[in-house]
Amino acid sequence: MREWRQQAAGRLISAGVASPESDARTLLEEVTGFSGASLLLRQDQPLSSDDLARLDEVLARRVAREPLQYLVGHVEWGGVRLRCDRRALIPRPETEWLLHLALGDPALTHPAVRVADVGTGTGALALGYLRACPAAQVTALDLSAEALALAAENAALNGLSVEFQQGDLLAPVSGRTFDLILSNPPYLPDADAGYLDPEVDHDPALALYGGPDGLGLARRLAKQAATQLSPGGVLWLELDPRNAAPLAAELATRGWQAEVHVDLTGRERFVRAVQAN
Ligand SMILES: C[S@@+](CC[C@H](N)C(=O)[O-])C[C@H]1O[C@@H](n2cnc3c(N)ncnc32)[C@H](O)[C@@H]1O
Numbered sequence: 417m418r419e420w421r422q423q424a425a426g427r428l429i430s431a432g433v434a435s436p437e438s439d440a441r442t443l444l445e446e447v448t449g450f451s452g453a454s455l456l457l458r459q460d461q462p463l464s465s466d467d468l469a470r471l472d473e474v475l476a477r478r479v480a481r482e483p484l485q486y487l488v489g490h491v492e493w494g495g496v497r498l499r500c501d502r503r504a505l506i507p508r509p510e511t512e513w514l515l516h517l518a519l520g521d522p523a524l525t526h527p528a529v530r531v532a533d534v535g536t537g538t539g540a541l542a543l544g545y546l547r548a549c550p551a552a553q554v555t556a557l558d559l560s561a562e563a564l565a566l567a568a569e570n571a572a573l574n575g576l577s578v579e580f581q582q583g584d585l586l587a588p589v590s591g592r593t594f595d596l597i598l599s600n601p602p603y604l605p606d607a608d609a610g611y612l613d614p615e616v617d618h619d620p621a622l623a624l625y626g627g628p629d630g631l632g633l634a635r636r637l638a639k640q641a642a643t644q645l646s647p648g649g650v651l652w653l654e655l656d657p658r659n660a661a662p663l664a665a666e667l668a669t670r671g672w673q674a675e676v677h678v679d680l681t682g683r684e685r686f687v688r689a690v691q692a693n
Contacts, residue, residue: 481614494544539567
């Protein structure tokens, strides 16, 4: 096992993978079923021919820069386990911080908070919120039927009950109001296409791009949210760090009190907005 792991890490380094040692260990853990101390104790044992064949297959896919999460099949995220495949964006660590900020929002103290997760993808934000706040009434929306199918599988996997709606942003629930509108919309400027890590090319394009400046979806969502937030309700958005301050400034000219929040690396990535009275 030790030899396979060393060779695998070497091939992953040559392929430009950012975390070669940890990816090699994860693949070994997934295929052999041993992890942590159990794997260490067995590292001088030979691999079975079945495990070796399977490891060679998943390593070749990782060397070709297929995301590790597809090879493992799931990710632990925000207190829930989420199945991951090509139907939806792989949930990112920075979005866990958005979940954390929204859960701690001082304006949202009522346990039965009504939440809309717009562009739910795997269901990450909707399910993570409900896991932490079981009395919440959570609606998860997406334009993509495939993403919603995956999100529904993830709700079942976690034993959580969420309302799903398919359509453009908040249009499927027009006329309804929410205490929290939460979204990690597609936010990359279209011109970023072609300059992303190979892993990101596996995410659906519908999940990535937000128009010429990346703010197309976020702007439209804010416009809808202005009429669909309950009094005192809050809009939380994740954005590209290039765009958080510009969007907050724009919202301030349109009747919002908007503030920028940083992620764990100090980048301006989130906007919290409430309607100014
Ligand atoms: C960046 S992904 C976020 C997925 C998930 N919320 C997360 O944080 O991992 C954006 C999501 O928005 C969805 N989407 C794109 N355009 C949309 C639209 N006009 N209305 C609703 N959802 C949309 C995509 O299908 C995708 O699932």
